[in-house]
Amino acid sequence: MKRREITLGLKEALRLVLETIRPLPAEKVSLVASIGRVAARDLYALVDSPSTDVSRKDGYAVSSRDVAHATDAYPARLKLLGSATAGGPRGARITPGTTVRVLTGASVPVGADVIIAEEYAQRSGQDVLIGDPSGSEVNILPRGGDAAKGAHILEPGSRILPAAAGLLAAAGHSVIPVFKNPVTGIIGTGDELVEPGKPLTDGGLYASNVVTLAGWCNKYGMGRRTKIVKDDYDAILDAITEFALETDALITSGGAWTGDRDLVAQVLENLGWKMIFHRIRMGPGKAVGFGTLDGKPVFILPGGPPSNLMGFLQIALPGLLALCGSPNTGLPATNARLAADIVGGNVEWTDLFFGTLKPDEELPLFHPMEKRTRLSSITNATAIAAIPEGSDHLQKGSIITVQLLT
Numbered sequence: 346m347k348r349r350e351i352t353l354g355l356k357e358a359l360r361l362v363l364e365t366i367r368p369l370p371a372e373k374v375s376l377v378a379s380i381g382r383v384a385a386r387d388l389y390a391l392v393d394s395p396s397t398d399v400s401r402k403d404g405y406a407v408s409s410r411d412v413a414h415a416t417d418a419y420p421a422r423l424k425l426l427g428s429a430t431a432g433g434p435r436g437a438r439i440t441p442g443t444t445v446r447v448l449t450g451a452s453v454p455v456g457a458d459v460i461i462a463e464e465y466a467q468r469s470g471q472d473v474l475i476g477d478p479s480g481s482e483v484n485i486l487p488r489g490g491d492a493a494k495g496a497h498i499l500e501p502g503s504r505i506l507p508a509a510a511g512l513l514a515a516a517g518h519s520v521i522p523v524f525k526n527p528v529t530g531i532i533g534t535g536d537e538l539v540e541p542g543k544p545l546t547d548g549g550l551y552a553s554n555v556v557t558l559a560g561w562c563n564k565y566g567m568g569r570r571t572k573i574v575k576d577d578y579d580a581i582l583d584a585i586t587e588f589a590l591e592t593d594a595l596i597t598s599g600g601a602w603t604g605d606r607d608l609v610a611q612v613l614e615n616l617g618w619k620m621i622f623h624r625i626r627m628g629p630g631k632a633v634g635f636g637t638l639d640g641k642p643v644f645i646l647p648g649g650p651p652s653n654l655m656g657f658l659q660i661a662l663p664g665l666l667a668l669c670g671s672p673n674t675g676l677p678a679t680n681a682r683l684a685a686d687i688v689g690g691n692v693e694w695t696d697l698f699f700g701t702l703k704p705d706e707e708l709p710l711f712h713p714m715e716k717r718t719r720l721s722s723i724t725n726a727t728a729i730a731a732i733p734e735g736s737d738h739l740q741k742g743s744i745i746t747v748q749l750l751t
Contacts, residue, residue, distance in 0.1 A: 354734055355627045355659060355695040362660060365621060368640055369593060376514055376573040381566050382523035388499040390492035391517030398453040403485040403749050405444045405473055406436070408458035417476040420602070421429070425473050444473050453485055460484035466516045483563040502672040506574055521598030524670030528568035531558050534600040534609060535648060536576050553720055554598045554646075554653045556652040559631040561657065567665060576600060581612045587615075589638050594668060596661055596719035599648030601632040609645055610634065618643060624633060626694040626734065629716065630656035635664070644666065650720040655697055658729070660747070676748040681711040681728070683743045699726035711747050727751050 353361075366577055372387035380510070407423060411479070415421035423444040429436030432451030439445060439456030447460060462481045469473045491512065494558060498516055499509060505521065513521060533555040541551050552573050562569040574580040581600070587686060588595050600609040616638060623634035623645065633656035644661040646653050663674035682700060689696035699722075700713040701708035711730055714722060729748040732739055739745060 354541050355625055357375065358625045358627075358633075358635070358660060359663060361621050362642075362664045363667055363674060365635075365637065366667040368571050368691045369527060370705055372525050373520045373522050375516065378700050379513075379521040379523050381671075382505055382508050382526065382569045384499045384503045385522040385524045385670060385729060388513065388521070389516075390489075390494050390498055392492075393489035393494045394492040394512075394515040394517075395486060395488060395490065397488050399486050400447040400449055400451050400460045401482075402451060402460060402462050403448050403458050404460045404462045404481075404484060405475070406439060406447045406454045407444045407459055407461055407475065407681045408439055408441065408456060411442060411444075411460045412459070412461065412475050412478045415475050415478060418512055420467075420474040420476045421545065423475065424467075424638075425468075425471050426540040442473075442600075446473075448582055458483075458485075472595075473747055475695070476722045477670070493666050496618055502670060504673070511710055525593075526565075526567050527668045528570065528591075529562050529594035529665060530592035531555055531562075531569055531571045531598065532581070532584045532596070532649045533573045533598045534576060534581055535569070538573050538599070540573050545690055552652060554648065557650075557654060558596060558598060558646075558657055560664070561662065565666065565669070566661075567669070576608060577585060578608050578612060581608055582616070585612055585616065585638075589641060592641075594641060594665060595638065596646060597644070598646050598653055601634065601645045607712060610749065613638065613643065613645075625660070626691075627655075627659065628690060628694055628696055630659065630697070632656075633660050635660060651695075651717070653725050654723065655699075655729075658750075659697070676729070676747050676750070678746050679706055679723060681730075681747045682708045682745055683739055683741055683745055684710040684712045686738060686741050687713045687730065687732060688738045689736070692737045693734060695700050695734055696732040698730045698732075700728055700730055700747075701725060702728045702749075708744065711745065 393621045412421045426437035426443050426445050428446035429451040430448045436445040436451040439454050445454045465481045485555040533552045537550045538552045539549040554569050559569045572584050597609045600607045618636045618638040620636040629652040632647040636643050642664050646656045666674040698713040700711050702709040727750050
């Protein structure tokens with residue numbers, strides 16, 4: 346039976362992927378382990394941080410009334426009662442005409458409403474002389490100034506950065522609910538493929554695509570399992586069946602088209618997968634496919650290195666990031682100026698170009714690479730530019746949006 350193929354544009358294909366995939370269930374991890382992960386629910390402060398008013402600077406705690414009329418010529422003279430340090434006792438109560446030496450992070454003594462920075466003060470025996478304080482700020486971080494108990498800190502879908510993890514710690518959290526990161530099964534197919542580390546046979550190729558895809562999964566903190574199989578129906582069937590049970594998403598590399606030995610789609614059809622598409626008007630990478638098997642996402646990628654990587658970056662990676670619960674499913678992007686003309690092959694297609702970014706005066710310059718089928722042609726790529734559907738070229742000097750690979 347002839348395999349059904351659906352031709353659609355890149356934007357429509359990506360929309361279908363993101364509409365189909367839902368985030369994995371949540372799990373609780375430690376604060377440090379949550380960094381880089383995606384929050385699975387709203388997070389609120391459990392305590393006030395700081396737990397009391399604290400000094401922002403080394404200086405002297407005073408009542409503002411005592412220094413209101415002080416000048417450099419006629420400084421206020423205050424009796425020094427003692428000192429207070431971070432984590433130590435609050436220090437003596439401030440009464441009119443007195444002060445307490447405080448260090449950064451120390452609790453503000455009762456009766457004080459200003460911390461005079463030490464550069465505005467001078468010790469004189471057991472007294473402290475304070476000149477014109479107008480240049481000094483209040484220098485007090487109030488209780489709950491970083492996070493007030495009950496205050497909202499993070500929304501679900503927020504990627505947790507190191508500073509956010511620090512604020513969560515200050516707010517009383519020790520474990521964080523995050524969406525699970527998927528374990529992705531990557532199957533490389535081809536009689537010519539050899540697992541890296543094993544002897545290379547005549548006519549063989551090391552499975553570089555599998556390593557590249559696993560590397561991208563690793564970059565985003567996703568688990569991965571890899572397997573290399575021959576162009577054999579039963580071998581592909583066994584690999585897909587195994588990974589469909591043991592992983593959260595499946596990627597096949599090679600055997601994606603309609604040749605006599607392109608068996609991946611045939612195996613998936615016989616397993617009862619729900620095909621959503623299997624052809625996109627994009628180049629390189631037109632043979633990319635997507636569907637679900639037992640509710641798990643499956644991505645079919647072509648075997649040519651540029652097509653394989655482009656299909657992964659444009660379709661599979663956004664799907665995997667959606668599985669992680671990430672609100673940002675695309676590669677990061679920036680504006681750049683085109684260093685040379687680029688010409689597409691078909692006005693109805695999205696033409697994608699690997700290239701490099703180099704600094705320039707205002708915007709970085711994007712230097713497109715010549716389209717080739719060799720892995721070496723894209724090894725040094727740092728960005729991707731696109732000629733969108735409806736256009737067949739972009740002129741040198743144009744300001745375009747590029748996707749960043751580094």
